Amino acid sequence: MAYRIDIISVQPKLMESPLNHSIVQRAKDKGILEIVLHDLKDYGLGKYRQVDDTVYGGGAGMVIRCEPVFDCVEKLQSERTYDDIIYMCPDGEVYNQATANQLSLKKNIIILCGHYKGIDQRIRDHLITKEISIGDYVLSGGELAAAILADSICRLIPGVISDEESALTDSFQDNMLAPPVYTRPAEYRGMKVPEVLQSGHFAKIEEWRDSEALKITKDRRPDLLEE
Ligand code: ADE
Secondary structure, eight states, X not given: OOEEEEEEESOGGGGHHHHTSHHHHHHHHTTSEEXXXXXXXXXXXXXXXXXXXXXXXXXXXXXXXXXXXXXXXXXXHHHSOOSEEEEEEEEEEEOOHHHHHHHHTOSEEEEEEOOTTOBOHHHHHHTOSEEEESSSSOOSSSHHHHHXXXXXXXXXXXXXXXXXXXXXXXXXXXXXXXXXXXXXXXXETTEEOOGGGXXXXXXXXXXXXXXXXXXXXXXXXXXXXXX
16 A cells, blocks of 8 residues: 555645656655645635635734635545644744654655645644644745655655665764765866775775764754754
8 A cells, every 4th residue: 555645735736846756756656655636726615716714803814714624634534544634834843854754654644735824723723633844934835845745755665765775874864964975987187086985895984984974964963963
């Protein structure tokens, strides 16, 4: 059974390109991952498929209404069980590799993208199980953040990356940044590839990589070493 991600949004087209190329597309082609985009407007109210409304108490901007979101989520829940219903928002828990690892162990998740001024608080209180931010800045909507979530989860699902080692040696696994990498030629415009990498001495190469990773992490992200 494939890992299934349902994404609910008022702008689903925004995610088509990132989710239809590269490793994510390959995972879908292999049948390991299924991503289904849902247009919230299909669940909108009345002739104009209304999904949002003005803020109670006054104030600028529009808020996504309860009805379309509850209807869409409940329809999906009638078809299968979901491990998490995630809301992408700037005030959620800040996303990191540890959360990506946890989410990669689930089977079915729903991601709800916010838009406008946000969503009715009752959706957050009664439907959402996890709120995630991709960083301390505000996007126009949750779509790009949802695509980032899907991509980062996808590469951790067993069988997606052919050389499984490769996801395990990504930056942030073990709270370390990745060491530098080189390819041919061994010398370019006088710039040489470190000798040890050409030595064929596996233990020495590993030692060099560990020490470079530590150096870079100390220099750029000392906070990771304190965790
Ligand atoms: N929607 C708007 N800004 C966001 C952010 N930083 N992370 C996740 N979703 C968002």
